[in-house]
Amino acid sequence: MFIPDISGRPGPKFQALADALAEAIESNELKANSKLPPQRILSYRLGVTVSTITRAYQELERRGLTEPKVGSGTYVKDREAEQQSFYNPITTRSGIDLAVCRPLLLSxxxxxxxxxxxxxxxxxxxxxxxxxxxxxxxxxxxxxxxxxxxxxxxxxxxxxxxxxxxxxxxxxxxxxxxxxxxxxxxxxxxxxxxxxxxxxxxxxxxxxxxxxxxxxxxxxxxxxxxxxxxxxxxxxxxxxxxxxxxxxxxxxxxxxxxxxxxxxxxxxxxxxxxxxxxxxxxxxxxxxxxxxxxxxxxxxxxxxxxxxxxxxxxxxxxxxxxxxxxxxxxxxxxxxxxxxxxxxxxGAMEAVDNEIAMELKARHRLFNQYFHQPNPATVPGFNCWLKLPEPLTGYSFSKQLSDKGVVVREAEMFTVGRYPAPAAIRISLTGPSSRNELKTGLEIIKNEIQRSS
Missing domain, CATH: 3.40.640.10 (Type I PLP-dependent aspartate aminotransferase-like (Major domain))
Incomplete structure (x- = not known):
């Protein structure tokens, strides 16, 4: 059981106790989700009143460091998990996302x-x-x-x-x-x-x-x-x-x-x-x-x-x-x-530019291990345009991949008016956060093409 030392601290005792516990939380001496000592036991060990402990715990709660749980006691907040929850997107896409086209977060x-x-x-x-x-x-x-x-x-x-x-x-x-x-x-x-x-x-x-x-x-x-x-x-x-x-x-x-x-x-x-x-x-x-x-x-x-x-x-x-x-x-x-x-x-923009280019080369090498459709007019950017064999269409194949947990963009999404849609899908190499996730997605696509053609 963690018992803080409040001797020599200035100010009211409840404030001194709150400060001591806050320092222990910030230094990770008191870890996230750990339980603070019961108020009566801490009151006895420190030689202060229970009301002093109560005020100290209330002060910690006000600072956002702890949270009381009815019938269980007071616990150190898991602020990192709380922050991650706060910044979670409202709408998320499950599975391996090979549809979103974005820069990878590097430096x-x-x-x-x-x-x-x-x-x-x-x-x-x-x-x-x-x-x-x-x-x-x-x-x-x-x-x-x-x-x-x-x-x-x-x-x-x-x-x-x-x-x-x-x-x-x-x-x-x-x-x-x-x-x-x-x-x-x-x-x-x-x-x-x-x-x-x-x-x-x-x-x-x-x-x-x-x-x-x-x-x-x-x-x-x-x-x-x-x-x-x-x-x-x-x-x-x-x-x-x-x-x-x-x-x-x-x-x-x-x-x-x-x-x-x-x-x-x-x-x-x-x-x-x-x-x-x-x-x-x-x-x-x-x-x-x-x-x-x-x-x-x-x-x-x-x-x-x-x-x-x-x-x-x-x-x-x-x-x-x-x-x-x-x-x-x-x-x-x-x-x-x-x-x-x-x-x-x-120079930060240029540094990130070079980092993206290096990672993109590695991801294109990975793509070429599974699919190789040479066209000298194409540029190795975030996306790869994959033409499909008969009888596949972009729309039907994207639905098939979705059932397997892989999301891509079908050619039909990009067609204007009655322009004929080719049998193709667009694959974003930068959708997955890791190369392993990208590799898994590419393997699924290749297997589904072989199974369907």
Whole structure:
């Protein structure tokens, strides 16, 4: 039985006892879920009244260190378990999740802790990030983003063309709301990002799919639809196509730009998905800045919970975009953008980028042990596009895998309108937190394919 020493402690005895027990709990001398001594026994051993012990135990409970259990006594709280319970998501997906596409958490927690400690020592910064601003944001934040993007794109970026957003999805919604009206036509790749499809459906924009092949979007079919539908926008993911992973080559990108210029169509270049450093190419916005909206996000390059993105926009549409941003959220939280800028400035973003790239290579090696579908146009990003043998379809096979405890994305989720859905599934290599879990999921998929074909 633990009996604390309260001799020599100043103040009321109940306070001295509470402090002594609190120190024992914090130092783990009194472990989580351990029972405190019965009040009468402790009263006798310390030579104090029972009411003193009662007040001390009440003080510990007030501090959140203990909890009374009726008929049993007072116990040290398991604060770690309590905290884990507090931060559990309301909705969880059971089984092996090969559907969610997210950066793996590697050293990000350390960088978050460091950045918050730095911020706690900077009163000027604290006051700034807690204030209220226009859509323009803070000057220093824009300068850091401008310098980082200019280096990344190997092209000087005017910081007046930058707009902070709450991630890629918010960027896309803002652009669609700013530049189109209900019933306007937007051209998209036949297989495209599912949430963009939902955005356009919800806002009553008309999506027209453009044919794709193993090299990406087909320029001839793009021109055909430009003539036929008079679209306002073209949405595409040229650096790493979602869901197929195809990268649009230089020849096709130049053809796409030429067609869009000729038919006066603005381009939304979605570059949100993580692309390994060795596969990064000059974005379309660096070639055609006057007709391109470039959408980037740190949610896929640093941490999924970091809902911070940005738009690089044509300068002549700055006022239009700022009005649309104010209509959706007034302004972006300067606290979140400040954290991002600290990581851009101190090298944390680059360090995490390299860590993700290394882990991703290991996971692709694991994937290739089970499936090997070479296509020189694809990029080894977070996702792998797996074509299925007959008679399987993406929809039926995803249901089959779900029954086995494995969750994937079927091709049908990415199809636009009546565009024919290929027999395929999208597998996210970064959904599982461990390689062993990924390996188990891949084994199940391979076994189910062999059993069904």
């Amino acid at each position: 990000q927690q350390h960088h978050l802790s460091t950045a918050l400690q730095e911020l706690s020592l900077e009163p000027v910064a604290q006051k700034a990030v807690l204030d209220y601003y226009s859509a323009d944001g803070l000057q220093g934040h824009n300068q850091i983003l401008q310098q980082w993007l200019s280096k990344k794109m190997r092209s000087e970026i005017d910081n007046r063309r930058l707009l902070w957003t709450y991630g890629g999805q918010h960027s896309l919604t803002t652009i669609v709301q700013a530049l189109t009206r209900p019933s306007d036509t937007i051209l998209v790749e036949g297989l495209t990002y599912a949430e963009f499809i939902r955005t356009c459906q919800h806002s009553e924009r008309k999506l027209v799919p453009v044919r794709m092949d193993d090299q990406g979007i087909d320029p001839d079919d793009l021109e055909l639809h430009c003539k036929r539908h008079k679209p306002r926008l073209l949405y595409l993911t040229p650096a790493i196509q979602n869901p197929t992973g195809i990268q649009l080559n230089d020849s096709r990108r130049l053809k796409v730009i030429e067609i869009c210029r000729r038919y006066k169509i603005m381009i939304i270049e979605d570059d949100v998905l993580y692309c390994p450093p060795e596969n990064r190419i000059t974005p379309i916005v660096a070639i055609a800045p006057d007709i391109t909206f470039y959408v980037g996000s740190f949610s896929k390059y640093f941490a999924g919970g970091l809902r911070v993105g940005y738009i690089v926009m044509p300068l002549h549409l700055k006022n239009t975009m700022e009005k649309a941003l104010r209509a959706s959220c007034m302004n972006i939280s300067p606290l979140m953008t400040d954290l991002v800028c600290r990581w851009l400035r101190n």
